[in-house]
């Protein structure tokens with residue numbers, strides 16, 4: 226691959242996080258390596274030409290479906306024949322190249338009362354994920370009866386879509402797009418979805434809007450609706466699009482606009498080079514904008530070569546919405562309406578946000594802004610240009626910053642309002658289908674519930690009415706946060722009273738326990754603040770996205786160390802499995818200002834279930850130790866584990882987790898003799914049915930506290946209270962996220 230992207234790729238290996246010194250085997254999966262040519266080529270597509278380009282061949286090797294390979298082959302051949310991309314395009318901007326048509330905007334006049342004929346805004350919300358409660362807060366904050374809300378939900382986000390449809394039923398000026406696309410990160414589909422939304426909005430004759438503003442579910446307003454309307458009403462002919470502010474040639478290179486991309490199989494494939502059409506100036510920057518109806522009409526309805534040529538050009542572009550509208554506007558007869566301000570504040574922190582985290586989705590190194598934390602909010606005030614929205618916010622990462630903005634805009638909720646600091650996010654619900662759950666998740670959730678029910682019987686010593694059995698799979702699972710700290714899983718499950726046959730639904734709370742031990746008197750290792758093992762590490766937010774840390778034999782866990790500033794040092798990290806097999810050992814060098822070090826040893830799977838230990842060593846002396854559970858599975862392909870599945874619990878072949886054995890380290894690590902641990906592990910690997918469940922339950926019992934239960938209706942067991950009155954329950958009131966009736970001032974917040 227090209228120099229610029231390879232430089233980015235290599236940056237992702239260490240960054241500021243302190244480079245890990247790795248065993249040779251670890252170098253294999255070079256981040257961003259897109260050659261993949263060691264696989265046999267798939268020749269099930271019919272190329273209409275001789276495909277020679279390196280990128281195109283690589284894409285053909287890697288693409289998963291025949292359909293996608295055929296599309297790639299067709300596109301490359303068309304491109305090689307010079308028939309795909311426009312060679313030259315007109316430009317209609319009289320000022321282009323003469324002076325910069327960018328306009329400054331004066332002081333804000335915030336008061337709506339001075340405004341005649343206030344503008345009406347069509348907000349297009351492009352959303353994905355599961356954070357419905359945050360989306361509701363956003364809608365609550367931007368809602369006004371005079372504006373319009375058109376919501377596209379990524380086709381893969383079924384839960385969010387079902388919830389959005391419920392909202393749309395409540396308010397005439399909120400609608401969901403009747404079509405849905407798989408809008409992958411950076412994909413050509415995002416522009417397609419915007420264009421289609423614009424077309425829909427123009428054809429809705431009952432929605433009389435003047436401005437088009439796009440938002441995502443991770444945006445939040447920084448000024449009130451009235452302020453926005455007052456501002457736009459004074460600028461009603463302006464289009465607000467922010468530019469990168471660098472040299473155009475650099476932007477084009479960095480953005481990959483001189484490369485041909487094609488989206489299929491939910492991936493943006495890089496297929497080779499292309500030239501920028503002659504005759505116009507390509508520009509771009511942010512894909513968050515505010516556009517006039519007049520410009521939207523031009524983009525949608527114009528048949529001129531500028532618009533149709535650029536639509537073609539950007540159908541094969543990475544991050545197309547970051548440049549399409551800029552380029553159309555900048556070269557159109559409307560170019561003088563451009564204001565170089567997208568009215569947003571984006572919380573960029575390139576050091577964290579540019580780690581090639583999307584390389585499995587796009588053949589490029591893209592960047593993402595960071596989530597706002599309270600200390601970042603100052604950035605909103607520091608800007609001199611007018612801004613009305615900020616991004617990004619994620620309540621699972623930090624809800625306090627949303628609270629601060631929300632309060633600043635619309636005042637505090639009444640004293641005594643419940644659940645202000647609580648946050649719930651759905652992880653699973655029955656309508657997703659049990660196929661959406663992994664075997665390890667299903668194992669964990671069902672075990673939590675068994676344990677919860679067992680506790681209930683113990684506590685209620687002889688109450689027959691409190692003996693329940695679970696019926697079927699879990700109904701729903703939520704992540705529960707309080708005061709921006711993860712509090713555990715909430716699992717809803719239908720149960721049946723053992724004596725009678727009556728059924729009821731209970732919700733149960735499972736709280737994870739940490740197990741870190743730090744030695745004292747560590748000298749330079751006083752810097753070590755935390756050691757954690759988990760999966761789905763997010764290098765941008767520096768958290769495990771697998772919040773509960775449920776890990777199974779087929780997971781790929783990663784160890785993270787957190788450091789304060791301090792002297793350079795080298796630490797050794799060792800992983801020990803439940804049968805006392807030394808699975809991995811590696812050194813990490815920690816620079817003065819390293820804050821986090823992390824490494825995922827490429828362990829051979831299945832990992833042996835049971836309690837694992839990770840140690841941080843200073844010259845082979847232990848300075849810290851954390852334990853984590855590799856959960857034995859009670860399900861394989863959502864069916865109870867059978868005898869023939871026992872390989873899943875047997876550890877890797879020959880007890881070898883990496884190419885090299887580290888067993889000779891067991892004496893320096895002062896591990897007890899391995900014999901009995903190994904025997905016990907081999908015995909456990911054979912378990913199925915109730916003994917297997919008992920093993921799972923006792924393992925979970927040491928890493929989780931499964932306690933509280935509540936009932937969705939009145940329970941036959943008097944000790945189980947109603948969920949609606951149980952503050953941790955996902956069914957208890959959450960006023961900040963509830964969308965009520967429209968008030969007399971037109972708002973719902």
Ligand code: UDX
Pocket residue numbers: 351352353378379408409410411415440441442443511512513544571592593594617
């Ligand atoms: C950054 C930039 O801020 C943004 O302008 C650019 O489009 C992508 O990179 P980032 O936070 O990385 O943003 O992207 P994100 O907000 O996650 O996604 C951009 C849009 O695509 C959102 O509207 C999002 O909802 C949508 N999207 C993203 C999906 O619909 N599905 C996905 O799987 C990913």
